[in-house]
Amino acid sequence: MFWASYFLAALAIILAWPVPVILSRAKWPSRSPFSAMVLWQAIALAGGLSMIGAMLAWGLEPIGENLAQGLRSLWDILIQRRPAETLGLVHVFAISAAILLTVHLVFTLLLTYYRILSGRRRHRDMLNLLSSPSLDAPATLVIPYPSPVAYCLPGGGQSVTVLSDGLMDILSEAELTAVMTHEKAHLSQHHHLLLWAFAAWRAALPWLPTSQLAQQSVNELIEMLADDEALKKVDRQTLVRAVAIVGSGAGAETAASLPGPTGTAAVTGGVDGQEDVIAGRLSRLLTPQPPLPRWIRAVIQASAVLLLAVPTVLLFAPGLIR
Structure with a gap:
């Protein structure tokens, strides 16, 4: 079925609400601010990747077994003008939403950078x-x-x-x-x-x-x-x-x-x-x-790496989208 897209959607929801709330109220970050910083970055990156990935996994499911294969098939449909009967309206909407969200995030990143640079220049x-x-x-x-x-x-x-x-x-x-x-x-x-x-x-x-x-x-x-x-x-x-x-x-x-x-x-x-x-x-x-003890810091940083690895594996490992 579409379990990979569902899992990514669930992960995106978890990283969007309960996890940041719990982490923001935790007392341990002051004992290891570097580990907490790494974890916050992983939460933000994994959350964004999961949001976009869930929509892509759902949208590309009929034409590919993983993200790379699905994107190649989509390229063939758009550029080579191959038939697209397998893509329904819902899947097209999901792909479009993923593309729009990606463009929105990248554009906002660049716009924020430009505004900050302009503010610094005036300052x-x-x-x-x-x-x-x-x-x-x-x-x-x-x-x-x-x-x-x-x-x-x-x-x-x-x-x-x-x-x-x-x-x-x-x-x-x-x-x-x-x-x-x-x-x-x-x-x-x-x-x-x-x-x-x-x-x-x-x-x-x-x-x-x-x-x-x-x-x-x-x-x-x-x-x-x-x-x-x-x-x-x-x-x-x-x-x-x-x-x-x-x-x-x-x-x-x-x-x-x-x-x-x-x-x-x-x-x-x-x-x-x-x-x-x-x-x-x-x-x-x-x-x-x-x-914090060194082993706890190592666990926190390993958890951050795992957070980034999970959506990446789900998107690129063969057979996980279908």
Whole structure:
């Protein structure tokens, strides 16, 4: 029968609602933010692949035993003008829906990227007018602003960290090191690419719990990863003070960050719920939990790989569609 398409549809539903809800409420991600980040990416990719794959598996079932064979048969029907009597109206509709959803996702991804790049370009133009280079740190700009503000602006070889002079007047040398290390970790670990991908996912499917919860969770996780990097340079109490001071200017940071239409800022700083993120960071730093055991992290990451493998095997393994 069509059990592969049904299984993919069930998997898409599970990854669209109960799984992201459960993961967003879990406590363990703060103990292993990298593993949680990998799992969120796998959920998003596997969910999208399952949605599209379920419709393709259903639509191509009469003309192929797997995705590759079905697409070859469809190519023959469309290009070679072979007879298409085996394809009914329902199957044509399913194929069309899969193609439209794929085009919608890819177009939204590219459109989001263009808008974020445009926002960053405008922001950089403003910084060129209002900021001055730091005398003590390379690739760092200082803006004349009394509130404590710190964020990074990605741009490949032109990436910069932006600090307000109000922040620099307040922070001690160790606290400034913590802030700089945190912001540079965002750039070196390419967190802006993750924000872009999940912002596009939310813009494409705003009604989907996965896209909403994933964007919020990913923003929290990248802050945890950057905090962990800062802890390699400074002690925990110094980082707590630095986070609290920068957090007191979170509203100004958000206002300065040129958010895009999807709700994700053109920089890694101002996103929706920033105050909640700062509160979560402080709570994690003040009441540290032991990291997850290595074997549990390995299980989580293996589960992420399995999530991606299941829809792929169902689509491409011979005989699983029919």
